[in-house]
Amino acid sequence: MVAVSLLSTQSVSRHFGGLIAVQNVDFDLPKGEIRALIGPNGAGKTTFVSMLCGRIPVSSGRIMFQGQDVTQLPAHKRIQQGMAYTFQITSIFAELSVYENVALAVQPRLSNAINKLAQEVETALTRVGLQAYSERTAGDMAYGHQRLLEVAMGLGQSPQLLILDEPTQGLSDAEVDDFITLIKEVAETTTVLLIEHNINVVMALADRITVMNFGEIIAEGSPEEIRQNDAVQTAYLGG
Amino acid sequence: MEFGPHLILAMLEGLVQASVLTLTALGLSLVFGVMRVVNVAHGEFFMLGAVFAYAITDWLTGSAAVGFLAALIIAPLLVAALAVVCDRMILRRLDYDPERTIVATIGILYVLQQVTLMTYGPDAHPVTPPFNQRLAIPWFEFTDTGLEFYFPWGLSTTSYKLFVIAAACVAGLGIWILMARSKLGLILRATQLDRETAQAFGIPVERVYAFVFGLGAAIAALGAVLVVPIQQAHYLMGGDPLLLSFIVVIIGGLGSLRGTVVAAILIGMSNGVISVFFTPTLAKILATLLVAFVLVYRPAGLFGTKVA
Amino acid sequence: MSRELSLHLSLITLLFALHFILPEYHHGNLARVMVLAVYAMAYNVMFGYTGLLSLGHAMFFCAGMYGMGLSMRLYEISAGPAFVIGLGVSAVFALLIGLLALRTIGVGFMIVTLMFSQAIFLTILYFNPITRGDEGFVIPQAARQIADIDLSDSGNRYFAALILFSICLLAVLKLVRAPTGRVLIAIRENEERAKMLGYDIWAHKLGAVVMSGTMAGAAGAAYGLLFGTVGASFAEVPFSILPLLYVLLGGPGTVIGPFVGTLFMFYLRDLSSALTDAHMLVAGVVLILLTLYARRGIMGLIREKWLKWLP
Numbered sequence: 001m002v003a004v005s006l007l008s009t010q011s012v013s014r015h016f017g018g019l020i021a022v023q024n025v026d027f028d029l030p031k032g033e034i035r036a037l038i039g040p041n042g043a044g045k046t047t048f049v050s051m052l053c054g055r056i057p058v059s060s061g062r063i064m065f066q067g068q069d070v071t072q073l074p075a076h077k078r079i080q081q082g083m084a085y086t087f088q089i090t091s092i093f094a095e096l097s098v099y100e101n102v103a104l105a106v107q108p109r110l111s112n113a114i115n116k117l118a119q120e121v122e123t124a125l126t127r128v129g130l131q132a133y134s135e136r137t138a139g140d141m142a143y144g145h146q147r148l149l150e151v152a153m154g155l156g157q158s159p160q161l162l163i164l165d166e167p168t169q170g171l172s173d174a175e176v177d178d179f180i181t182l183i184k185e186v187a188e189t190t191t192v193l194l195i196e197h198n199i200n201v202v203m204a205l206a207d208r209i210t211v212m213n214f215g216e217i218i219a220e221g222s223p224e225e226i227r228q229n230d231a232v233q234t235a236y237l238g239g
Numbered sequence: 240m241e242f243g244p245h246l247i248l249a250m251l252e253g254l255v256q257a258s259v260l261t262l263t264a265l266g267l268s269l270v271f272g273v274m275r276v277v278n279v280a281h282g283e284f285f286m287l288g289a290v291f292a293y294a295i296t297d298w299l300t301g302s303a304a305v306g307f308l309a310a311l312i313i314a315p316l317l318v319a320a321l322a323v324v325c326d327r328m329i330l331r332r333l334d335y336d337p338e339r340t341i342v343a344t345i346g347i348l349y350v351l352q353q354v355t356l357m358t359y360g361p362d363a364h365p366v367t368p369p370f371n372q373r374l375a376i377p378w379f380e381f382t383d384t385g386l387e388f389y390f391p392w393g394l395s396t397t398s399y400k401l402f403v404i405a406a407a408c409v410a411g412l413g414i415w416i417l418m419a420r421s422k423l424g425l426i427l428r429a430t431q432l433d434r435e436t437a438q439a440f441g442i443p444v445e446r447v448y449a450f451v452f453g454l455g456a457a458i459a460a461l462g463a464v465l466v467v468p469i470q471q472a473h474y475l476m477g478g479d480p481l482l483l484s485f486i487v488v489i490i491g492g493l494g495s496l497r498g499t500v501v502a503a504i505l506i507g508m509s510n511g512v513i514s515v516f517f518t519p520t521l522a523k524i525l526a527t528l529l530v531a532f533v534l535v536y537r538p539a540g541l542f543g544t545k546v547a
Numbered sequence: 548m549s550r551e552l553s554l555h556l557s558l559i560t561l562l563f564a565l566h567f568i569l570p571e572y573h574h575g576n577l578a579r580v581m582v583l584a585v586y587a588m589a590y591n592v593m594f595g596y597t598g599l600l601s602l603g604h605a606m607f608f609c610a611g612m613y614g615m616g617l618s619m620r621l622y623e624i625s626a627g628p629a630f631v632i633g634l635g636v637s638a639v640f641a642l643l644i645g646l647l648a649l650r651t652i653g654v655g656f657m658i659v660t661l662m663f664s665q666a667i668f669l670t671i672l673y674f675n676p677i678t679r680g681d682e683g684f685v686i687p688q689a690a691r692q693i694a695d696i697d698l699s700d701s702g703n704r705y706f707a708a709l710i711l712f713s714i715c716l717l718a719v720l721k722l723v724r725a726p727t728g729r730v731l732i733a734i735r736e737n738e739e740r741a742k743m744l745g746y747d748i749w750a751h752k753l754g755a756v757v758m759s760g761t762m763a764g765a766a767g768a769a770y771g772l773l774f775g776t777v778g779a780s781f782a783e784v785p786f787s788i789l790p791l792l793y794v795l796l797g798g799p800g801t802v803i804g805p806f807v808g809t810l811f812m813f814y815l816r817d818l819s820s821a822l823t824d825a826h827m828l829v830a831g832v833v834l835i836l837l838t839l840y841a842r843r844g845i846m847g848l849i850r851e852k853w854l855k856w857l858p
Contacts, residue, residue: 053743079745087743093736104733107726108745114726157744277654332839337654338600342795343838345788349831356825478784482665485658524669531662535650 003030005064006161006191007052012061014047021047023215025061029161034183034192036206038199040235044215045195046088049163052193053085054078066160080108082160086150086167088195094139098130101138101149105156124156128182144171151179155186162186163193168201180204203227211235244378244394249515250508251376255400255469257507258407261500262462263480264487265414266455268499271488273431273451276335279344281459282481283351284322288314288460289472290355293364304369307468314464315457322456326449335448348477355474368468372398403465410461411500418496427451459484482523483510486530551858555720558803559713566705578705580806580813581712582770583789587797587805588719589762590790595799596723597755598735602657603664604763605787606644609671610637611764613678616777619690621677627693630768637764638757645756649749661787668782683778691772704773711769712806715762720802722758723858731755732800763790785827792830795837798846802858807845 007029014022022044029035037045050056052063054075063071070078079085093101102121110116125131128148133141138149147167154162164183168176176198183192183205196202202209202223209226211219213235219226226232267281291314296306325347333339375395377388418424430437430447438444459480470476487506491498506526513522565577586608593599614636618629648659672680691698698704722728730751733741742748771777780786789812790805797808812833819829837844843851850857 055739055743076742076745076747079743085743087740091737091740091743093733093740095736096732100729104729104741105744107729153744277658329835329839338657339838339842341602341654341657342600342791343835345791346831346834346838349785349788349827350835353825353828353831357823357828361824485662489658518673520669520673524666524673527662527666527669531647531659531666534655534659534662535647538651538655 003033005029006031006066007193008064009052010062010064012048012051012058012063014044014051014056014059021215022051025212025215025217027210027217029191029193031160031191032187033207034187034194034205036202036209037193037195037212038197038202038209039212039218043212043235045212046165047215048212049085049165049193049195053083053163055085079157083163084154084157084159084161085163086154086165088165088169090143090146090150092138092146092149092153094137096138097134098125098136098138098141098149099134102152102156105153109158120156124152127155127185128152129178144175147171148175148179151182159190161191161193163195165195166197167194168196168198176201241391244376244391245515246512247376247378248394249512251396251400252515253508253511255403255466256511257504258404259462259466260480260483260487260507261503262407262410262465263459264484264491264499264503265411265496266458266462267484268488268491268496269414269458270452270455272496273427274335274448276330276337276340277344278452278455279341279481280325280347280351281344281455281484282477282479283348283355284318284456284477285459285463285480286355286472286474286477287318287321287351288463289366289467289470289476290359290474291317291460292464292467293359293366293472296366297364303367307366307369310366311461311464315460318460319453319457323449323453326452330452331445331448352474352477359472359474361474363471363473365471366467368397368399370398370402371468374398374401399468403469406465407462410458414458414496479523482527483507486526489530490533550856551720551724554857555716555802558806559709559716562709562712566702566709571701574705575701576813576817578701578708578773579770580810581708582766582773583793583813584806584809585712585715585769586763586766587790587793587809588715588802589759589766591794591799591801591805592719592722592731592762593755593759594791595794595801595804596728596735597731597752598738599752599755600657600791601648601660601787602784602791603660603662603667603787604759604790605782605784606660606664606667607637607641607760607763608767608770608786609667609782610640610760611767611769612771612777612781613671613767614764615768616684616686616771617677619686620684620777625693626691626698626772630693630772633768633771634761634765637767638761641757641760641764642753644760645753649752649756661784664782664787665784668779668784671779671782678779681779683776683780686771686775686777688775691775698773699775707773708769711765715765716802716806720858723802727751727754735800785830788830788834792834792837794844795842796833796844798844798848798850799842801844801846801850804844804846811845 005028009025009027012022012025025048039045051058054073058071062069065078065081065083093104099121102124103117106117106120106124110120122131125134128151130145130148130152133145138146147170151167168179171179180201186192194205206223208221209223210217211226211232218231218235219229263285267278270276270278292310295310295313299306299309329343329347330340333343373395374397375390378391378394379386379388418427426442426447430442430444434444483506487502488499490506491502510522510526562581566574569577590604593601611633615629615633618624618632619626624632644663648656651659671678688699696703698707730741730746734748734751738748767781793808793812794805796811797806798804815829816826820826841848846857
C-alpha cells in the first residue's frame with residue numbers, strides 16, 4: 001500500500017536577518033505515521049514546526065498539507081484545515097477552567113451540534129485522564145497536568161495532524177509512560193509529529209525519526225537506522 | 240504684513256514653542272525609553288512647573304529677575320519630588336505593567352489637575368518675565384538702489400523669547416551630556432537596554448526608575464517655567480503640551496532621544512506656522528491624525544523601536 | 548429558567564418597579580444612569596471581554612449623538628428615523644476605526660484610539676457653524692417625540708431608557724454565553740493560543756469593536772434624544788475615561804458590572820460635587836485605588852468569592 005503524503009515541504013528556509021535558522025528542508029510525512037523530530041538544542045526544530053503550523057512565515061519554500069499549498073495560508077486557517085499544535089512552553093488559558101479550555105478547542109468543529117459540546121469535552125478529558133479536574137482552574141494545576149491539558153485540547157480538535165512540541169518535558173516517569181500509551185492510541189486515528197528530547201519516548205513511539213542539526217535534516221529513517229547513524233551520534237555527543 | 244515678514248514671525252514664534260516642546264517631549268521620551276511606561280500625567284507635571292513658578296515669584300516680592308531665577312531652580316525640583324512620590328507609591332506597586340500604568344497615570348492626572356483647581360483656582364495668572372526688551376527684526380526688499388533693509392511694523396520679538404530658545408538649547412545640551420557622556424547616563428542607558436542584566440550588574444533599578452521619573456517631570460517643569468512669562472499659568476494648561484509631546488515622541492520614535500528632538504523642532508515649528516496662518520484647531524486636528532496614522536502604519540516612527 | 552437569566556430579568560423588573568417609587572430627583576438620575584450604563588456595557592464588550600483597552604470611546608458615543616442630532620437639526624428628520632441614523636453612523640464609524648486601530652496592539656492601540664477621539668472632538672469644534680461647537684445645541688421638546696409619545700416627559704423618558712438598557716443588557720448576556728463570547732474571552736486571556744485553536748482573531752476583534760461602537764452610539768443617540776442636549780463636551784477625553792472607570796469599578800468581564808459601576812460613580816460624583824467643583828478628582832482617586840488594589844471591581848470580587856456562576 002502506498003503511503004499518502006499528509007504533510008510535505010519543499011526547500012523550506014527561514015532566516016532572521018543574517019541568522020539562518022532553517023535551511024532548504026525537504027520533509028515528507030505520510031498519513032498515519034508517528035514521526036519524531038529530534039536534534040540538539042538550536043537545531044531549528046521549533047522554528048521548522050512553527051512554519052508548518054503557520055505561526056511564523058517561511059522565508060522561502062513551499063508547504064503542502066493534504067495535497068494543498070498552504071504556504072501563504074494564515075495559521076488559524078491551517079488549524080481549521082486539520083492541524084493541531086501544542087506549545088513547547090505550556091500555553092493554556094490559565095484563568096479559565098479545564099472544561100472551558102477544552103471546550104474552546106472542541107467548539108469550532110461542532111457548529112451544528114453545539115449541544116454535543118459537554119460530551120466531547122468529557123471524552124477528550126477522559127482520554128488524557130483529567131476528567132476529575134474539569135472544574136479546576138487550569139493554571140492552578142500541577143505542571144504535568146497542564147501539559148496533559150494541552151494534549152487534551154489537541155485531541156479535542158480531532159485533527160488530521162497532531163504536532164506535539166516537547167510534550168513530555170517536566171513530566172514524571174509514570175506520567176511519561178501514560179503519555180506513551182496515550183499517543184499510541186491516538187495514532188490509530190491521527191498522524192502525529194513529535195518534537196522530543198527524551199530518547200526513550202522517541203524509541204517507544206516513533207515509526208520513523210527525522211534528525212535536524214544546524215537548520216538542516218542530517219538523517220532520516222527507522223529508529224534502528226538512526227540509532228546506528230554516525231552523523232547523529234556526532235551531533236548529539238560532539239564526536 | 241506681507242507674506243515674507245509674516246512667515247518669519249510665525250517661524251520665530253514656532254521656534255519658541257518648539258524649544259519648550261523639545262524639553263517637555265524629552266521628559267516624556269526619557270521616561271518611556273528607560274522605564275517603558277507611558278505617563279499620561281506628564282502634562283500635569285508641566286502645568287505644576289508653571290503654577291509653582293507663579294507661587295514662588297508671587298511669594299518672593301522684589302526684583303522679577305531674582306524671583307524668576309528662584310522659580311527656575313526650585314519649581315522643577317518640587318515637581319521632581321512629587322513625581323518620585325508618585326513613582327514609589329503607585330507605579331512601582333504596579334510593577335510598571337504598561338496598561339495598568341497608563342490607567343493609574345490617568346488617575347494621577349485628574350488628582351493633580353483637580354487639586355490644583357481647588358487650591359490655585361480656575362483663573363490664569365501671569366508671571367513677570369525677568370527681562371523683556373522688544374527687538375525689531377529687519378526684513379529686506381529689492382529696490383532700484385539694490386538690496387535694502389527695513390523694519391516692518393509688527394515684525395519683532397523680545398529678548399525674553401530669544402532667551403527661552405537659548406535656555407532650551409543649553410538644557411538640551413546638558414541632557415545630552417548627561418546621557419552620552421556621564422556615568423549616570425551610562426547607568427540609565429544600560430537600564431534602558433536590558434533591565435535584568437542591569438540588575439545583575441548591581442544597578443539599583445528601582446532607584447534608577449524613581450530618578451528617571453523625577454528627571455522627566457523636572458525637565459517638563461523647566462520648560463513650563465520658561466514659557467510661563469509668555470503664556471500665563473492655568474490649571475488646564477497641561478492638556479496641549481501632553482498631546483504635542485505624545486505626537487513628538489511617537490513620530491520621533493519611542494525610546495529615541497535624538498528622534499524626539501528632531502520631531503519636536505519639526506512639529507513645534509509647523510504647529511506654530513499653521514496656527515498663525517490657519518487656525519490652532521486645524522493644526523491640532525492635523526497633528527492628532529498624524530500621530531494616529533503614524534502609529535497605524537509606521538509604528539517605529541522616524542528613529543525608534545517598535546511599540547509593543 | 549437559568550439563574551443567570553433570572554438574575555438579569557430581576558434587575559430589569561426592579562428598575563421597572565422603581566419608576567413608581569422613586570422621588571423625581573432620583574427618578575431622573577436613574578434614567579440618566581441607565582443610558583450611561585449602556586455606554587459602559589458597550590465599553591465592557593471591548594475591554595472587559597475582549598481585552599481591548601480604548602481611550603477614545605467618546606467618539607463612538609458622539610457618532611451616535613451627532614448622527615442623530617444633526618439629522619434632526621439640519622434636515623428636520625423626526626426622532627425615530629434620526630435615532631436609526633445615529634445607530635447607522637456609529638456602526639460605520641466603528642467599522643472604519645476598527646479597520647485602522649486594530650493594526651496596533653496594547654499601548655499603541657490605546658494611543659491610537661485616544662488620538663482619533665481627540666481628532667473627532669477638535670473637528671466638532673472646527674465645524675462650529677454646523678455643530679455649534681463647544682456650546683452644543685438643544686433638541687427642542689416638540690421634536691423629541693416618537694409615535695406621538697413625548698420623550699421629554701419624565702415617565703416616558705425613564706421607560707425609553709429602561710427599554711434600551713434592557714435590550715442591551717440581554718444582548719450582552721446572550722453574547723457572552725454564546726460560543727462567540729467564549730472566543731472573545733479566550734482572545735483576552737491568551738490570544739496566541741486562541742489563534743492556534745483555529746479562531747480568526749482579527750475578525751473577532753473587529754466584530755467586538757463594531758458591536759461596542761454601535762452600542763455606544765445607541766447610548767449617545769438616546770442621551771441626546773432623551774435629555775435634549777448635543778454638545779462637544781461628550782467628545783472630550785474625560786468622557787472617554789468615564790466608561791473605563793465605570794467598568795473597572797463595577798467589574799470588567801461581568802454583565803451587570805458596568806451598571807453597578809455607573810450607578811456607584813454617578814452618585815459618588817453627585818455627592819462630591821456638593822463639596823467641590825473638582826468632580827473629576829473623585830474619578831482620579833478611584834481610578835488609582837482600583838488599579839492598585841481592586842482590579843476585579845465590585846461584581847468581579849463577588850463572582851470570585853461567592854457567585855462563581857455569574858456571567
